[in-house]
Amino acid sequence: MTRGKTTIYDIAAELQITPSTVSRALSDHPRISTKTKERVRRMAEQLNYQHNGIAAALRSGHTHIIGVILPTTDRSFFASLIRGIEQVAQAEGYNVMITQSHDQEDIEVSNVSALLKSQVDGIIASIARDTTDFTHYQELGKKKIPLVLCDRVTEISQASTVVIDDYLGAYRATEHLIQQGCRRIAHFAGKQHLNIYKYRLCGYRDALEAYGLAFQEELVLLSNLQFEDGQQLAQELLRKPELPDAIFAASDYSAMGAMQVLKANGKRIPEEVAIVGFANEPFCSFVEPALSSVNQSSVEMGQFAARALLKQVRHQGTSYQPHKTVLTPELIIRASSQKQK
Incomplete structure (x- = not known):
């Protein structure tokens, strides 16, 4: 006769103790002695007992699972962000469930719904490029579901945020180009309803003004900042009567696309057009010439986001003030x- 799945009753019978004692021992209850816990764990291993995580979650109210929503996972920045989240989460006994929005609002809404159905203890998210209605995140705040937004953020009550200083990064990138002698600097900007791109544009503009250079609307080119966008924007710049002597791109991918087109058209980089990107993707060191960029400390960002979320989880049910890192x-x-050599 085939033996069925081992239960706490089987362990209790073997050890001649009560099932409730077995349950408490497996849950590391402080009222159970260390000796009893060890006996129970050894017997559980011998009988190949599999802990019922779902039942335990229902009893405790926690699944020890963190939900993550990212635009994509195929970019080094987001992959490193995940690594930072997992490092902190796993050290604290939490698992991580990852979803992708593919930069589409409807998929992002579905991601939130799916994670809630999975009863995650909280959600870390970076907003999709196409998202303009943030109701699905606002509802999390109303339901007291712990929420941390990172990198691409918006103002949501009860949500902590973790960001890089996008304004400062853009200011320093533009300032560097000015100090290299550049005077006609183009900016590849992203969707302005996303704070990260709005602040990068502000940093670019303020650096120009701080050095007495005019801010020119025609040199600000909006796009989705993909590689193909960078190619198209470079073609647009080549058609202008006067080619800019520098480009500050709000993403490395668009910077690389522009570099490819400019080189193909005989333009020398950086002698004729200097270029700086944003994110410090690994390929920046391998393209020719190597691409200057703003490092976003993505692993560290993920670590801070995970710590902020777990702090919310632990304070759930009490007054908690969200904060910005x-x-x-x-x-x-x-x-x-x-x-300037």
């Missing part, structure tokens, strides 16, 4: 922007 960016200067 701002990390300091670092400008990594490489050959693509070094006109």
